[in-house]
Amino acid sequence: MSRLFPSPPPRALGSQKVNRKILVIAWPVMLSALSQTLLTNIDFIMVGQVSTDALAAVGVASTFMTLFYIIGGSLSFGLSTCVSIRLGEQDRVLAGRVSVHGLIFGVLLGALLFVVSRSLLSPVFGSMELEAAVHRIALEYSELFVWGLWLAPLGAMAAAVFGAYTRTRQVLVSSLIMVVVNLVGDYMLIFGKFGAPAMGARGAALASVLAVATSTVYLAAAMWWLRRPLGLSLPRSPKLFAQTVATILRLGISTTVEWLLWFVGIFIITIWLAPFGAVHLALFHVSMKLQGLLMLAVRGFTVANNAMIGRAHGGQQPRRISMWHYHNLRLCLMSLIPGVLLLMVWPSWVFGWFIEIDEVRQIGSPFWIGTAVVGVVAARMINTVTGSSLRSVGVLLFFIYLLLISQAITLGFGYTVLRVMQWGFWGALAAAALDEVFRGVVSTVKLRRLMQPDAR
Template sequence: MKPRSLTIVKLATPIILAMLSQSLLNLVDAALVGPLGEEALAAVGAGSYANFVALALIAGLSAGVQAQVARRCGAGQKQHCAVPVNHGIIIALLFALPVSLVLMAMAPWILQLFSQDGVVHDAAETYFRIRVMALMAAAMSLSFRGYWNGTGQPSGFLKILVVSHLFNAVVSYVLIYGKLGLPAMGVAGAALGTFLAMYLGALLNLLILFRQVKHHGFLQPFRRADWINLKTLIRLAIPDSLQQTLFALGMMLFFAIIAQLGTREMAIAHVLMNISLFLILPGIGLGMAANTLVSQELGAQKPEMATAWGWSSVRVATALLSTLSLPLLLNPEWVLGLFLHDPELVSAAKLPLQLTGVGIILDSASLVLTQTLLGAGANKTVLGIRFGAQWGFLLPVCWLLGTILGAGLTTLWVLTLLQRLISSTAFIVVWRKRQWSHIRI
C-alpha cells in the first residue's frame, strides 16, 4: 500500500469503527425488535427516521468543531485546540435541549406521516419521544468527536463508543423482553436503552477530556474573545446542519412515500435503509480522516497537498466500499435473513438490496469529498449539491412514480442509484476546480 494511502487508512480506521459502532444504535434496535413482528419493526423504522431528522439539526457541529480544531493544530496552536469543543457544549445546552422538548411535544403530528396503521403510529410515537430526548447528549458527543478526529486521535472516541454501545445492546435486550424481573417494554424498551447509552457516552467523553486536555482550553471560562470563534462555529455548522437536515427530511419523506405501498414495504425499506446507512459509514469515516488531513494542510498553507489527500481518500474509499458491498451483491438472502424472518419479505427485498450494493460503490466520491469540502469551509457548496440531487431529482421522481403511477419498491431503489451517481459526479467536478482552497475559516 502506498504511504499516502497507508496514512489515510491508519487515521480513518478508528473513525470508521466509531462510525460503525454509532450506527449500531439503530441496527441493534432493528435486530432486537425483529422477532416481535413487522408492525414493531415498522414502528422502530418510523421513529428512527423521525429521530434521524432531529439529529441532523445539530449534525454540523462535528465537522465544524473538527475543522477548527484541525486548523489550530496545523497552525501550531495546540494550547487552544480544545476551545471549539466548549462552544459545541454551549450550543448543545442552549439549542439542542430546547429543541428536543419541542419535538417531543410535536411527536403525534410528526409521526402522522407514518400513520397507515394505528398500532404502528402509537408505537412509533413512543419510540420517538424517548429517543429525541437524547438530542443534547448527541450534540455534546458530536463536539467531542470533532475534537478527537481533529487532533488525529479518533481511537479515543472509539473506545468510549464501544463501551456505550455494548451497554446499549445489553440494556435494550433486558428492557425489550423484560429480563431480570423487569416488565417487557417492547419498542419502548429499545428506545430507552439507546437513550441511556447516549448519555453514558457523553458523560464518559466529558470526564476523560476534562482529565486529559483541560490545559488545551477545555471547559475554560468563556471570554469576550470567544464570541468570534463561537460565531465562526455557528457559521460553519448551520449550512452543514441544514444540508443534513434536508437529507434526513428527504429520507423521511422517501420512507413516507414507501409507506403508501404498505406496512410490509415499510418493514423492508427500514432494513434496506439501515443496511445502506451502516455500509456507507466507512466512506464517511475516510472522508472525516481526509477532512483532518486537508484542514491541517490548509492551516499550514499547503493547498496542493490538501488536494492530493482528497483524491487519495476517494481511491481508498472506492476500493473499500466495493469490497464491503460484495455480500449484498453475491449473497443477499443471508444478509436479509439477519433482520427479516419472513421468506416472502426476503424475496421481495433481494433485488433492492443488490441495487443498494451498487449504489454504495457509486457513492464513494460523494461520501469522501463531502467531508473534505466541509473541512475546507465550502459548506454552502455541499449544501447545494446534496439538496439538488435529493430534492431536485430523487424525491420528485419517486413521488411521481411511486405515489401517482404506482411503481414498486424496486423502481424506487433504482432512482436512489441514479441520485448517488449524480451527486458523486458533481463533487468530483467541484474538487477538481479547487476554488475551495481559498476559503478562510
Template sequence: MKKGTNNLRNMSLFALTWPIFIEIFLHMLMGNADTLMLSQYSDNSVAAVGVANQIVSLLIVMFGFVATGTAILVAQYLGADRDLDAGGVSVVSLFANLVFGAVLSLAILVFTTPILKMMDLPPELMDEASSYLKIVGGFGFVQALIMTAGAILRSHGFTRDAMYITIGMNILNVIGNYFFIFGPFGFPVLGVDGVAISTTVSRLIGFVVIIIVLVKRAPDALPFRKLTEPLRHLKDLLKIGIPSAGEHLSYNGSQMLITYFITMLGTEALTTRVYATNIMMFIFLFAVAISQGTQIMIGHMIGAGKINEAYHRCLKSLKIAIVISLGMAVLGYLFSEPLLGIFTDNPTIIAVGSTLIMLTIILEPGRSFNLVVINSLRAAGDVKFPVYMGILSMWGVSVTLAYFLGITLGLGLVGVWIAFCADEWLRGIIMLFRWRSKVWVDKTFVRSAS
C-alpha cells in the same frame, strides 16, 4: 494539546479511519438494539418505539449541524497550531448544542402527543410511544452533547478512543435492555420505559467518559477559563453548520418523497427497498469511514497551510474509496440472493432485490465521489457550493427521475435506482471539478499562526 495534534500528524489514513469504520459499523448493528430486544416482549412495543425513533432520528440530524462545524474548525485550528482557538470553538460548540438541544428536548416534552397524532399513530400504540419519546426525546440534549464532544475527540486524532466509548455505550445499553425487558434476579420489568431509561443512561455515561478522556488526552482541549471571542467562534460554527444541516434535511425530505412514490408500487416494492438498502448500508460503510478520516486530515492540512498536500490527500482517498466500494458492491451482488434470503423467502423480493444490488455496482463509486470530495470541500471551508448543488440534484434529478422512470415509465424500483445513480454521479463529477479548480483555497476559516 500538542499531544493530540502531533498524534494526528503522524497517523496514516488507515490508522485514523479504521476506528471510525468500527464505530459506524457498531452504530449500524446496534442502532436498533431497542427494537430487536423489544420484539421478544411485545409487537406493539416494537411498533411504538419504531415510530418514536423516527422523531428522535430527526432530532439527531438537527444536532449534527453544530457537531459538523466543530469537527472542521477544531481540525483547522489544530493544524494551524492555534490551540487556544481550537479549545474556544470546542467550549462554544458544547454550550451551543446544549442550549439548542435543551430547547428541542423541551419542545418534545411539551408537544409529544400532538406530534405523535400528526404521524397518525394508532391509539393502542400512543401510550408506549409517548412514554418512550418523552424519556429519550426529553433527554435529547445528552445526544447533542455526545455528538459535539465526539467530534472534538476525533478532530484531535483520538478516533480509537471514540470507538471504544461507542462500544462501551452499546454494551451498557444492551445490558440495561436485558434487565428491564426480561427482569432477571427479580429486576422490575419496565418494557418500553425501561428501554428508554437504558438508552438515556448509557448515553449520559458515554458523554461523561468522552469528556474525561478528552481532558486527559488533551488537557487544554476545553479552556473554560481562557475562553476568548465566543461570538466569533459561534458565527463560524453557524456558517459551516447551517448549510450542512440544510443539505441533510433536503436529503431526508427527498428520500421521504421517493418512499412515497415507492408506496404507489405496493407493499412488496416497499419491503424490497428496505432489504436492499440494509445491505447497501454495509457496502458504502467503507466510503463513509474514509470520507470522515479524510475530512479530519484535510482540516489539519488546511489549517497548517499545506494546500498541495490537502489537494492530493483528497484525490488519493477518493481512489481508495472507489476501489473498495466497487469491490464491496461486486461481492454484495455475488452473494445477494443468500443475503436477501436472510430477510425473506419471497422469490420476487429476492429477484428484484438482487437486480437493485447489481445496480449498486454503478451507484456506489458515484456515492464515493460525493462522500469523500464533499467532506474534503467542507474541511477546506467550501460549505455552500456542495449544499446548493446537492439540493438541486436531489430534487431536480433524483426525485424527478425516480417518478418519471419508476412510475411514469413503469420501471418500478429499477427506475428509482437508476435515478439514484444519475444523482450520485452528476453531483460527484461536479464536486470533483470543484475540487480540482481549487476555488476552496480562499475559503478556509483559519490561517496558520506562523
C-alpha cells in the same frame, strides 16, 4: 483516478506512509460507526419480541427522533473543521479554547433540541392517524427517549474534537460503551430480568438514554484527563464563544441541510413506492440498509479527510489538500471490495437474510440488484468524500444551491419513473442513484477547479 486531481505521483508522496496515517485515524471511527449501527437495531430486535404494536411504535418514534439526532451530529462537523484549521495554523491555544466553546455549545444545543422535540411529540403523533395502541406506545417511548437529546449533541461535539486532534480511539471506546450498556439495559428493562421491572418499549427507551449518558460521561472524562495534551482551556471571552458558534453553524449547516433533505427525499420516494406492494417497498428498504452497512467505512475516512485537509487548509498547503483527498477517496473505494464480493458473487445469500429470495426474483435477478446497490454506494462514497473535502476548505454556500437543485431533479425524476412509468423498486433505486451521481459529479468538478494553479 490518479488524474482526478493535480497531485504528485503516490510513490513520491510516500503512499504507504500516508495510507497508514489515514487508517490510524479512520479505523476506530469505522468500528464506532458499526457500533452505532448496531445500537439503532438492538431496540428493534428486542422490542419485536414484545408485540407488533410495540415494534411499529418504536419504528415510528425513532424515525421522528432521528431528525433531531441528525442536527446535533451534523453540526459537529463544523466544530471539527474549525479546530482542524486552528491546528493547521499552529495555534494550539486557540484550538483548545475553540474546542471548549464547542462543547459548551453542544450542551446548549442539547437543551434546545430537547425542548423543541418534546413539545412536538403529541402534535406529530396525533397527525399520523396511528392505531390507539401504537400511538400510546410511541408517545410513552418518545417521552423517555427524548431525554437522551440533552447529552447527545455534547457527545457528538466531544467526538468531533477528538477527531480533529486525530485521537479517534476515545470515540471507539465511547461507542462500545454505548452498545454494551444499551444491550444489557434492553435485556433487563424490556423483559424484567435480574430484578428489574418489565417495562416493554419504555424500557428500551430508558436503556438508550442510559447508554447515551454513559458514553457521553466517558468522553467528558477522557477530555478532562487529556486537557493538557490537547491544550484545552476554559473560555475567557464571550465574543470568542459567539464567533465559535457562528463558525460551527456556518461550516456545519450544509451537512445538516444535506441530511435533512436526504431524509425528506427518501420519505417521499417511500410514499410513492408504497402502492407497488410490500415486496417492492421491503426490497427498497433492504437496499438502503445494505447501503448503510457498506458506507460504514466512509465515516472513518471523512473524519481523517476533515482533520488532515483542515490542517492543510489552515497551513495554506493546497498541494496537500489534493494529496489527502486522493488517498482518502482511493482507500474509501477499496473498502467496497468485501461488499462487491458479497452482493455480486453471493447476492441470493445476502438478500435471503432479509426477504424471501423467491420474492426478490419477482422483481429482478439478485445479481443485477446487488450490482445496482454497489453502484449506488460507489457514487455515494465519491459524493461524500468530495463533499467533505470541499467543506474542509470553506466551500459552503455552493452546497445549499447544489442540494436544492439535486433534490428538485431527483424528485421530478422519481415522480416520473414511479407514478408515470411505473418502474417500482427499480425506479426508486434509480432516483436515489441519480441524486448521488449528480451531486458527486458537480462536486468533483468544483473541487478539481479549486485545485488548479490559477484558482489559487
